[in-house]
Amino acid sequence: MSEQESVTDRVFGSSVERREDRSILTGVAEYTDEKLPDAAHVAILRSQYAHATLESVDVDQAENRDDVVAVFTGADVEESGIPNDIPTAWSLPGLVTPQYRIIATDKVRHTGDAIAAVVAEDRYAAHNALGDIDVTYDRLDAVTEPDEAVDSDVTVHEEAPDNVAFDFTIGDADAVSEAFSAADHVTSVDLEQPRIIPNAVEPRAAAADYDPDSDDLTVWMTSQNPHLHRMLMSTATLGHPEHKLRIVAPEVGGGFGSKIYHYPDEAITAWCAKQLGRAVTWQATRREGYITDCHGRDHVTEAQLAVDTDGSIRGLRVETHAGLGAHLSQFATATPSYLYATILSSEYDIPAIHCRVIGAFTNTTPVDAYRGAGRAEGIYVTERIVDAAASELGMDPAEIRRTNLISPDEFPFETSVAMVYDSGEYETAMDRALELVEYDELRDRQRELRDDDRYLGIGIANFVESAGLSPSKAAGELGAAAGGWEAGVVRFHPSGTVTVACGTADQGQGHRTTFAQVAAEELGVPLEDVDVVEGDTDAVPQGMGTYGSRSGPVGGGAIATSARKVVEKAKRIAAHSLEASVDDVEFDDGEFSVVGAPDRSVTIQEVALEAYLGHDIPGDAEPGLEATSYYDPENFTFPFGTHVAVVEVDPETGEVDLQTYVAVDDCGEQINPMIVEGQVHGGIAQGVGAALYEGAVYDDTGTLVTGSMNEYALPRAHQLPDYETDSTVTPSPHNPIGVKGVGESATIAAAPAVVNAVVDALEPFDVDHLDMPLSNERVWRAIDAATEGDS
Amino acid sequence: MTDTTREITLTVNGTERTFDIEPQTLLVHALRDELGYTGSKVGCESSLCGACTIHVDGRAVKSCTLLAVRYDGAEITTVEGLADGEDLHPLQQAFQEEHGLQCGYCTPGMMLTALSLLEDNPDPTRSEIRDALKGNVCRCTGYHNIVDAVERAGELMAAGEPELSGAD
Numbered sequence: 001m002s003e004q005e006s007v008t009d010r011v012f013g014s015s016v017e018r019r020e021d022r023s024i025l026t027g028v029a030e031y032t033d034e035k036l037p038d039a040a041h042v043a044i045l046r047s048q049y050a051h052a053t054l055e056s057v058d059v060d061q062a063e064n065r066d067d068v069v070a071v072f073t074g075a076d077v078e079e080s081g082i083p084n085d086i087p088t089a090w091s092l093p094g095l096v097t098p099q100y101r102i103i104a105t106d107k108v109r110h111t112g113d114a115i116a117a118v119v120a121e122d123r124y125a126a127h128n129a130l131g132d133i134d135v136t137y138d139r140l141d142a143v144t145e146p147d148e149a150v151d152s153d154v155t156v157h158e159e160a161p162d163n164v165a166f167d168f169t170i171g172d173a174d175a176v177s178e179a180f181s182a183a184d185h186v187t188s189v190d191l192e193q194p195r196i197i198p199n200a201v202e203p204r205a206a207a208a209d210y211d212p213d214s215d216d217l218t219v220w221m222t223s224q225n226p227h228l229h230r231m232l233m234s235t236a237t238l239g240h241p242e243h244k245l246r247i248v249a250p251e252v253g254g255g256f257g258s259k260i261y262h263y264p265d266e267a268i269t270a271w272c273a274k275q276l277g278r279a280v281t282w283q284a285t286r287r288e289g290y291i292t293d294c295h296g297r298d299h300v301t302e303a304q305l306a307v308d309t310d311g312s313i314r315g316l317r318v319e320t321h322a323g324l325g326a327h328l329s330q331f332a333t334a335t336p337s338y339l340y341a342t343i344l345s346s347e348y349d350i351p352a353i354h355c356r357v358i359g360a361f362t363n364t365t366p367v368d369a370y371r372g373a374g375r376a377e378g379i380y381v382t383e384r385i386v387d388a389a390a391s392e393l394g395m396d397p398a399e400i401r402r403t404n405l406i407s408p409d410e411f412p413f414e415t416s417v418a419m420v421y422d423s424g425e426y427e428t429a430m431d432r433a434l435e436l437v438e439y440d441e442l443r444d445r446q447r448e449l450r451d452d453d454r455y456l457g458i459g460i461a462n463f464v465e466s467a468g469l470s471p472s473k474a475a476g477e478l479g480a481a482a483g484g485w486e487a488g489v490v491r492f493h494p495s496g497t498v499t500v501a502c503g504t505a506d507q508g509q510g511h512r513t514t515f516a517q518v519a520a521e522e523l524g525v526p527l528e529d530v531d532v533v534e535g536d537t538d539a540v541p542q543g544m545g546t547y548g549s550r551s552g553p554v555g556g557g558a559i560a561t562s563a564r565k566v567v568e569k570a571k572r573i574a575a576h577s578l579e580a581s582v583d584d585v586e587f588d589d590g591e592f593s594v595v596g597a598p599d600r601s602v603t604i605q606e607v608a609l610e611a612y613l614g615h616d617i618p619g620d621a622e623p624g625l626e627a628t629s630y631y632d633p634e635n636f637t638f639p640f641g642t643h644v645a646v647v648e649v650d651p652e653t654g655e656v657d658l659q660t661y662v663a664v665d666d667c668g669e670q671i672n673p674m675i676v677e678g679q680v681h682g683g684i685a686q687g688v689g690a691a692l693y694e695g696a697v698y699d700d701t702g703t704l705v706t707g708s709m710n711e712y713a714l715p716r717a718h719q720l721p722d723y724e725t726d727s728t729v730t731p732s733p734h735n736p737i738g739v740k741g742v743g744e745s746a747t748i749a750a751a752p753a754v755v756n757a758v759v760d761a762l763e764p765f766d767v768d769h770l771d772m773p774l775s776n777e778r779v780w781r782a783i784d785a786a787t788e789g790d791s
Numbered sequence: 792m793t794d795t796t797r798e799i800t801l802t803v804n805g806t807e808r809t810f811d812i813e814p815q816t817l818l819v820h821a822l823r824d825e826l827g828y829t830g831s832k833v834g835c836e837s838s839l840c841g842a843c844t845i846h847v848d849g850r851a852v853k854s855c856t857l858l859a860v861r862y863d864g865a866e867i868t869t870v871e872g873l874a875d876g877e878d879l880h881p882l883q884q885a886f887q888e889e890h891g892l893q894c895g896y897c898t899p900g901m902m903l904t905a906l907s908l909l910e911d912n913p914d915p916t917r918s919e920i921r922d923a924l925k926g927n928v929c930r931c932t933g934y935h936n937i938v939d940a941v942e943r944a945g946e947l948m949a950a951g952e953p954e955l956s957g958a959d
């Protein structure tokens with residue numbers, strides 16, 4: 001067998017079809033709203049205003065309706081004596097942490113704040129009764145923009161009179177000042193990154209069942225991390241004993257970050273179930289989702305780049321006002337600080353970087369991690385300003401990038417913002433992308449078309465993503481209130497089949513397929529003999545969940561580590577039954593054999609049976625064949641790549657036609673290339689959406705103007721092109737299976753690629769920057785402003 | 792039951808079902824909550840996402856803004872009616888082969904919209920497919936593989952794979 005064939009024969013690395021698909025395709029897969037069909041329904045009254053004092057909440061009329069079971073207010077929750085305070089999971093120096101109640105009591109701070117909860121016999125009755133609740137508000141002025149909030153007379157929380165939750169800095173300010181004085185040229189860009197509404201197509205939901213006799217409380221919910229939800233509900237909101245609380249994430253219809261967090265809603269649902277001793281269920285309407293699902297981004301940034309005329313970057317200075325919304329969600333503090341500022345070096349050797357981030361409370365929906373979280377915002381800043389510098393220096397955007405790339409022999413590479421990049425062949429991936437898009441030909445074509453008043457633009461974005469989040473100890477030192485590990489169990493059954501359990505939680509990524517591939521490869525058993533269990537706190541010992549592109553590297557790492565422990569133990573049992581020394585036994589493709597005597601062999605399945613019989617195992621071995629690992633990564637992993645977007649802008653209408661999109665990603669080893677490509681496709685669409693269509697807008701009163709899918713434009717099939725994807729493979733040396741993670745990469749790259757392309761197209765109009773979303777109107781106005789003088 | 796309750800009959804995936812319904816009940820909730828056909832999803836309740844798309848009397852419609860009482864006597868196909876026993880419908884097969892789904896929440900609606908397209912136009916171009924799907928939001932796949940899947944389903948259907956069985 002040639003080496004080529006043996007590679008493709010591996011189950012790890014092959015595009016096997018997803019085992020998740022059949023039940024979804026036939027309509028039998030169960031999502032949260034399908035879990036308790038006979039339960040009573042919860043509906044939640046949201047605030048009419050973004051900022052107001054609650055004078056009174058009168059629920060009598062609603063409660064008197066025949067079909068209403070009960071109505072609860074914030075006072076009822078408070079009186080029940082539960083902890084009632086949703087916490088942030090990452091502390092920063094000087095952080096202000098006001099109480100975040102599951103139902104508001106005295107004041108509402110954004111239109112998503114809950115004021116009362118109705119429990120009724122069916123979903124219509126519950127929603128109808130909301131109209132019978134009489135709330136008297138004393139309305140207050142609102143503030144919605146993070147940069148305005150810090151100078152505003154409006155105070156969202158009394159604990160933070162200037163609305164500043166934190167003021168974070170990283171990097172060496174003096175070194176940056178020196179770099180700026182020494183550099184030939186300084187490029188400045190002021191930019192905004194609008195709020196993104198995640199829009200998982202399945203709205204958030206929770207269904208709760210409580211047994212007063214046993215005190216068992218079970219909550220099915222749209223969760224990316226059931227164990228975190230369990231811990232937070234147990235310790236921070238409900239006070240229900242952790243060992244009596246079971247959280248199940250059944251089929252989950254997308255998340256993109258929005259289903260990481262502990263929201264008031266699942267706590268309210270579970271609390272109602274406990275109060276009433278009956279099963280209740282809740283699902284957000286889409287409008288409710290728009291004002292309550294944590295938004296992403298919301299940055300206002302001033303950035304300067306110190307650069308020499310040959311394109312060498314000397315320093316980068318960034319100051320950002322980050323909107324946090326009305327309450328601190330779990331990663332609201334980490335996302336715009338450590339996840340953002342530490343990636344500003346992108347793929348470049350930038351000797352000095354300094355970044356300051358002021359996190360501000362506003363009367364808006366809480367902001368937290370959304371696909372790309374922090375890294376997307378950081379890479380956007382760097383990739384925009386590098387393009388702007390190229391344009392000012394008259395350099396080709398590919399050339400300025402090439403000049404500053406970190407070269408392969410510099411790894412591990414320590415950036416000036418505290419990251420140690422693992423591995424990378426940045427130039428190889430960039431060259432591949434430029435070759436695929438036919439970069440030189442495109443530049444020629446761009447020149448020709450301009451002569452006909454047609455405006456083609458080519459946008460390049462390089463990126464590095466810090467994935468997997470960090471080792472527990474490092475995270476703890478930086479303020480995290482959670483670990484960075486993942487738990488993985490590998491358990492042989494006596495008959496030779498295998499169950500794998502992992503603390504991650506799928507929302508469409510296909511973990512049940514890919515994790516089975518990891519285990520089957522390690523154990524040398526048939527793929528169909530491996531079952532994967534996820535998303536149930538009763539079935540998985542512990543877990544940290546799915547976010548930060550961590551499931552592949554950290555979850556996969558945990559499973560591989562456990563599988564290797566199982567093989568180690570099995571090897572000792574095999575040696576015992578083969579009457580050989582352990583050192584003389586080798587393991588290959590599910591079989592243990594004696595070196596030099598290949599006919600003396602035993603399969604891992606035979607060993608499993610022996611392990612459970614316990615009749616003939618080494619004297620110092622316990623029966624059984626399973627292992628649990630809490631795999632704590634050595635470091636982040638660092639996926640990278642280059643994306644190129646090609647657009648044509650119609651100067652008459654401002655319309656941007658995205659014609660070509662090329663993505664070259666390096667996510668290290670690929671467990672399942674088909675799934676990797678799917679992640680890249682979906683990521684591109686979200687990045688393009690942000691660049692061209694999306695962006696949440698508030699009016700001055702704090703009302704979300706883009707409050708439904710009518711006003712908030714999600715990218716649709718006819719607005720997106722086919723994508724051309726390719727990959728390079730630079731295994732991560734930090735990871736047992738060489739995997740770097742891929743969930744967020746493409747979203748990070750796509751927004752700057754598309755914006756760079758549009759700005760490139762508008763070069764003849766002297767447009768040096770435009771903020772997202774690049775709507776027809778925004779682009780047309782920029783062209784119009786530039787051409788006004790000519791007409 | 793209240794005095795406004797009405798009795799209606801729907802034929803869902805070939806099975807006739809007679810049941811009582813409130814006049815305000817939406818067709819998608821009648822199917823999901825009253826009859827247990829939970830394959831049709833609810834993503835927006837405003838005709839904007841397409842997750843609730845079903846076929847009513849052979850036409851793809853969004854069932855989240857239709858009142859169930861007005862469809863007394865209608866023939867309905869939901870995703871549960873696509874497969875023929877254990878045999879997947881060509882659309883289901885193609886979505887699986889082409890990795891046209893991730894979380895799957897949009898998928899039932901996507902397939903039923905695509906089915907209408909392929910019934911009208913058995914060999915659509917990629918841009919015709921994209922146009923036909925513009926009322927269905929998918930946040931996971933970026934659409935590329937969905938377009939591949941619909942193209943592939945068209946080929947499979949043309950090659951005489953089993954026809955839609957549920958509605959007959």
Ligand code: FES
Nearest residue numbers: 834835840841855
């Ligand atoms: S739920 Fe019907 S279109 Fe969205």
Ligand code: FES
Nearest residue numbers: 893894897929931
């Ligand atoms: S597969 Fe998740 S919305 Fe389409």
